[in-house]
Amino acid sequence: MKKFKSLLAAGALLAAAASGALAQLSIEITGAGANRIPVAVADFAGERGVSQALTSVIRADLERSGLFQLVDTAGAALNENTVPNHAEWKGKGADALAAGSVNTTPDGRYETRFRLYDTQKQAAIAGQALAHASNQIRTTAHRIADTIYEKLTGERGIFSTRIAYVVKGAGRYELQIADADGNGAQSALASREPIISPAWSPDGGKLAYVSFEAKKPIIYVHDLATGKRHVVANFKGSNSAPAWSPDGRKLAVVLTKDGGSQLYLVNADGSGVTRLASSAGIDTEPHFSPDGQFIYFTSDRGGSPQVYRLPVAGGAAQRVTFDGSYNVTPRLSPDGKTLAFVTRSDGRFRVAAMDLATRQVQVLTDTAKDESPSFAPNGRMILFATEVGGRGVLAAVSTDGRVKQRLSVQAADVREPAWGPFH
Amino acid sequence: MRTSLLSVSLITLLALAGCGSQPAAPEQAGAGIEDRSPSAVTTPGVAPVTAGQLDQYGLAALKDPKSPLSKRSIYFDYDSYVVKDEYKALLEQHARFLAKNGQMKMLIQGNADERGSREYNLALGQKRAEAVKKALLLLGAKEDQLESVSLGEEKPACTEATESCWAQNRRGDMLYSGEF
Numbered sequence: 001m002k003k004f005k006s007l008l009a010a011g012a013l014l015a016a017a018a019s020g021a022l023a024q025l026s027i028e029i030t031g032a033g034a035n036r037i038p039v040a041v042a043d044f045a046g047e048r049g050v051s052q053a054l055t056s057v058i059r060a061d062l063e064r065s066g067l068f069q070l071v072d073t074a075g076a077a078l079n080e081n082t083v084p085n086h087a088e089w090k091g092k093g094a095d096a097l098a099a100g101s102v103n104t105t106p107d108g109r110y111e112t113r114f115r116l117y118d119t120q121k122q123a124a125i126a127g128q129a130l131a132h133a134s135n136q137i138r139t140t141a142h143r144i145a146d147t148i149y150e151k152l153t154g155e156r157g158i159f160s161t162r163i164a165y166v167v168k169g170a171g172r173y174e175l176q177i178a179d180a181d182g183n184g185a186q187s188a189l190a191s192r193e194p195i196i197s198p199a200w201s202p203d204g205g206k207l208a209y210v211s212f213e214a215k216k217p218i219i220y221v222h223d224l225a226t227g228k229r230h231v232v233a234n235f236k237g238s239n240s241a242p243a244w245s246p247d248g249r250k251l252a253v254v255l256t257k258d259g260g261s262q263l264y265l266v267n268a269d270g271s272g273v274t275r276l277a278s279s280a281g282i283d284t285e286p287h288f289s290p291d292g293q294f295i296y297f298t299s300d301r302g303g304s305p306q307v308y309r310l311p312v313a314g315g316a317a318q319r320v321t322f323d324g325s326y327n328v329t330p331r332l333s334p335d336g337k338t339l340a341f342v343t344r345s346d347g348r349f350r351v352a353a354m355d356l357a358t359r360q361v362q363v364l365t366d367t368a369k370d371e372s373p374s375f376a377p378n379g380r381m382i383l384f385a386t387e388v389g390g391r392g393v394l395a396a397v398s399t400d401g402r403v404k405q406r407l408s409v410q411a412a413d414v415r416e417p418a419w420g421p422f423h
Numbered sequence: 424m425r426t427s428l429l430s431v432s433l434i435t436l437l438a439l440a441g442c443g444s445q446p447a448a449p450e451q452a453g454a455g456i457e458d459r460s461p462s463a464v465t466t467p468g469v470a471p472v473t474a475g476q477l478d479q480y481g482l483a484a485l486k487d488p489k490s491p492l493s494k495r496s497i498y499f500d501y502d503s504y505v506v507k508d509e510y511k512a513l514l515e516q517h518a519r520f521l522a523k524n525g526q527m528k529m530l531i532q533g534n535a536d537e538r539g540s541r542e543y544n545l546a547l548g549q550k551r552a553e554a555v556k557k558a559l560l561l562l563g564a565k566e567d568q569l570e571s572v573s574l575g576e577e578k579p580a581c582t583e584a585t586e587s588c589w590a591q592n593r594r595g596d597m598l599y600s601g602e603f
Contacts, residue, residue, distance in 0.1 A: 194577035261546035
């Protein structure tokens, strides 16, 4: 059995070498919203001359969100200046129509222009001109998809944001950064030892994480653009669970230097460690509320792991979750109204959401080994890690539980996702 | 290769032994061309230094499968960080060894099974490591000899999703100086 396993591992290594170390995340949509907005995105004039198709990325973004129904445009020849036949498009079922063009500029770059029309109002409701290089086609498409999404849903799109996650290969851990659609993965850190708990700085420029490269958990802050990193906490014992304050100046962390896993605050440069709370049991997984007033965390002070919250200015901790004997990993939505966490029932670990105003809890997934929930910056989706067929995959679920997606990397274990901020 | 290295060091040892028994070479004038008197052959020596006082027999016991000190793992129940009575005798042996060898340090690594949150499991592993540390302190080891850390669910001894496998992963491991 052991031999068979090592053969398998060797095979996986070869496959990874053949396909390039950074295999793409592929996304499968396994559920969609109830009322999807029908939208048509016509091929942009001139895009055939560009190496990558622009409109296919825009359509994929909109479709993946689960909020849109793509109407077939059957190769309609339109650009941003064509006055569309609104009645005809309305007849095809489209409430909105996007049309545009890609043109080369004298300096060898591109300019992409588009307009978004409301077929009911028979009027243009958005327009945009974007200058870009040939290797920024996908980025441009995500920007356009964000504009369409925002105009039609009233909330900001997340197609231009990035995600971080850890890929475990044979004897190798990689902290990777990819576009929200899983494309363009880049390795920020490779190590022989585990990497866990990546957390984005509020400006999206840095990641805090826990690395075991020194044979024990130590917290680092890593600047993504320069690759420079520094130790934030390396005290006697374990150092883990970093969480940024909303102003990006401090981190809530878990240290065991004074005995037991306890909550501390530390400046992002590693200076000024102060204790936040004191309990006889385990306190871990701190997470700031978006207004910076509270720290939500997991504690077993009441006998089983439950979610509590603590005023940062000082005061007593209040218990937040009560149902069941295992509620962990609290994460607040960007508007501070919804608490996502992992709950255990019947031996299954699933992502749940609590409406903090009514305290009503809804279990959102039907998987069994969910971990590490992370809100999209617009609060619409929750990215999390789970297991399918014994392999770690990433999945996303909308906060109403309707839209479901699965992101997986071929022949690799993916875990510890964190959705980056708007930028 | 190993044999030849060994014989070189044997020769060196013999040469060193020889040197010791020889009278000091007389002071010589600068060797002129006509001077035929032999110059002394010197061999660079290696002086062994012992840092602290090692209990040689005790160290050997750490690796000897017949010694209880070769047993380094304490296993825990699910969601629990209580050291079970069955491990008391083993911990006594290790505490006695640490008390007798004050220069020896120990890293206690706590582990958890894969179920549930990674960070909570890291904290659970830490509790297990600390429970082992507390037991060793009560039994005579010194605070500055011990560091308890957690590897959480990250370093499983067994990777199948079965209860017998998980039981092997709910573990505290004791590592001595030179092993971590």
